[in-house]
Amino acid sequence: MVRKRQEQVLTKRGTATRQRIVETAARLVYEQGARGTSLDDVMERTGTSKSQLYHYFDNKDALLRAVIQWQTKRIIGAQTGAIPALDTFEALKRWGDMIVASVIDNGGRGGCPLGSLASELADYSEKARVLLGESFDLWEAEIARGLDAMKVRGELAPAADPGELATAAMTALQGGKLLAQTQRSERPLRLAMDMALENIARHLKPKRGPRRAR
Amino acid sequence: MVRKRQEQVLTKRGTATRQRIVETAARLVYEQGARGTSLDDVMERTGTSKSQLYHYFDNKDALLRAVIQWQTKRIIGAQTGAIPALDTFEALKRWGDMIVASVIDNGGRGGCPLGSLASELADYSEKARVLLGESFDLWEAEIARGLDAMKVRGELAPAADPGELATAAMTALQGGKLLAQTQRSERPLRLAMDMALENIARHLKPKRGPRRAR
DNA sequence: CTAAAATTGGACTTACAAGTCCAATTTAGA
DNA sequence: TCTAAATTGGACTTGTAAGTCCAATTTTAG
Structure with missing residues (x-):
């Protein structure tokens, strides 16, 4: 289970946010496809901001x-x-x-x-x-x-x-x-x-x- | 074989152009996926213009x-x-x-x-x-x-x-x-x-x- | 308590893509 | 030949999407 980005330690809150992003993205991607799902979609459905997405994921x-x-x-x-x-x-x-x-x-x-x-x-x-x-x-x-x-x-x-x-x-x-x-x-x-x-x-x-x- | 758009008769040249577009698009779509293939890609590879694509296809x-x-x-x-x-x-x-x-x-x-x-x-x-x-x-x-x-x-x-x-x-x-x-x-x-x-x-x-x- | 690190907000840039529009050119058929 | 239809060029509009950036806020650990 390669996690990467572990130069940055996740707090409990951070872990929860990251998890919420992943699960919501998974549902959107399943419904709309990878290319059909925009980061703005994910932001809206998770109530997060651009900087959060790029804080937890490289891209x-x-x-x-x-x-x-x-x-x-x-x-x-x-x-x-x-x-x-x-x-x-x-x-x-x-x-x-x-x-x-x-x-x-x-x-x-x-x-x-x-x-x-x-x-x-x-x-x-x-x-x-x-x-x-x-x-x-x-x-x-x-x-x-x-x-x-x-x-x-x-x-x-x-x-x-x-x-x-x-x-x-x-x-x-x-x-x-x-x-x-x-x-x-x-x-x-x-x-x-x-x-x-x-x-x-x-x-x-x-x-x-x-x-x-x- | 529903063809539609037959309100407009295709000349020999038109038929050839349309066919060229379809075959090239097919190759690009196979290589890059439908969403990954832009109409500009198709235009470039077929040497056609936007108006030609929309002349032969509704969208x-x-x-x-x-x-x-x-x-x-x-x-x-x-x-x-x-x-x-x-x-x-x-x-x-x-x-x-x-x-x-x-x-x-x-x-x-x-x-x-x-x-x-x-x-x-x-x-x-x-x-x-x-x-x-x-x-x-x-x-x-x-x-x-x-x-x-x-x-x-x-x-x-x-x-x-x-x-x-x-x-x-x-x-x-x-x-x-x-x-x-x-x-x-x-x-x-x-x-x-x-x-x-x-x-x-x-x-x-x-x-x-x-x-x-x- | 306090400084460093983690987390968050959100505006901004840049690129690209679908679709529209109009004028110019070529072709078909009477 | 001549005219209507078919064909083509390409600029333009509008919307969207990935990614950048910086400052503000919250949390952690000594």
């Missing part, structure tokens, strides 16, 4: 990087909060359902906060691109962690590669979110998550009792 | 819509040009390889021209969103066409739904492109396309002779 790009890091923690935190571990196929199915259900939230508008930023910033800010790449890695690692536990317990075939399965699932999630946002329909996201889950189910080892799900 | 949004339609035709045309029909699993594999190889083109930079525009414009321009939704439908229809042929020939199980398989493949393609662009690696795209192809292979009916591929 707009630095603020956007803080937004990326905050969103990354928020998203992964929300996921582990709802489903502590993706280490059973049942948990994976609930995870998929949760992702699909998220389309309703904003009436179909808004894709994945990280995916949208990645698309907008990857070729615009090298620092942001690297950060977003790491964000996806972290998110995928959380998924791979559950798959790995399944593999250790012998529920997934030895040949299954948790890291690759997690990455494939992430591509499905991102592509599904994008199409759902574009077509204002949960259909593509549902099909994407079903595909990702089936891609994992391929490596499930049959167990005594109940049959392979789905 | 910037209308130009962007023309870009979307042109890219849609270009992408689908390029695909059918390289692989006339995705009606064998071999053709599908070549298609997947072609998609993966496309990452090299711009040194990893640049995602899918349509996907990038969708992410940027879906919540910004309703007209553009609808158009992009239709673009994905057209592209998917081209994929579904091949799958349907396989189904008719009995190579795909009757339960297989070409439309759903095509949509799932499109989400994999888009998500894979996005992650590849973000991480400057073809790995996520390769895993995505493998997943999409496997998702189709699930419905392959075994045929005499060679075993199920992959």
Whole structure:
């Protein structure tokens, strides 16, 4: 968690102000995009002044990087909060359902906060691109962690590669979110998550009792 | 193909100018994004004037819509040009390889021209969103066409739904492109396309002779 | 308490971008 | 040929956005 600007110590008040700026900026950026969100927007919604923004961040790009890091923690935190571990196929199915259900939230508008930023910033800010790449890695690692536990317990075939399965699932999630946002329909996201889950189910080892799900 | 502005007849020269504007704008928008491309950029690169842009397009949004339609035709045309029909699993594999190889083109930079525009414009321009939704439908229809042929020939199980398989493949393609662009690696795209192809292979009916591929 | 550091207000500069406007030139078609 | 329509040049307006600057206020720590 590179913080930079630590030559300057933040007081309690300063920390609160900085946090308020980051969270508000995150919401605005999610709704309007990075380029579509002006610093004046952020100032107005946070009740801060220009000098405050530039006191806590070197420039707009630095603020956007803080937004990326905050969103990354928020998203992964929300996921582990709802489903502590993706280490059973049942948990994976609930995870998929949760992702699909998220389309309703904003009436179909808004894709994945990280995916949208990645698309907008990857070729615009090298620092942001690297950060977003790491964000996806972290998110995928959380998924791979559950798959790995399944593999250790012998529920997934030895040949299954948790890291690759997690990455494939992430591509499905991102592509599904994008199409759902574009077509204002949960259909593509549902099909994407079903595909990702089936891609994992391929490596499930049959167990005594109940049959392979789905 | 809604053209609008047909109250005004275009001469041969006018058509050429308009086309030059659209193609150049498409390249700039692909490289810099829609918001990152100014009309002055387009003017400079096409050697046109402000009045020409506004002569052929109502406003910037209308130009962007023309870009979307042109890219849609270009992408689908390029695909059918390289692989006339995705009606064998071999053709599908070549298609997947072609998609993966496309990452090299711009040194990893640049995602899918349509996907990038969708992410940027879906919540910004309703007209553009609808158009992009239709673009994905057209592209998917081209994929579904091949799958349907396989189904008719009995190579795909009757339960297989070409439309759903095509949509799932499109989400994999888009998500894979996005992650590849973000991480400057073809790995996520390769895993995505493998997943999409496997998702189709699930419905392959075994045929005499060679075993199920992959 | 008091000096140094952190925090804040807000005006100002500079750059750029979308869109308007009008006049000049070229082309098409009768 | 001639005239109306299409095409083009380019200055201009208006709005916005990032970033700078300096002074005022508040807080922290010795």
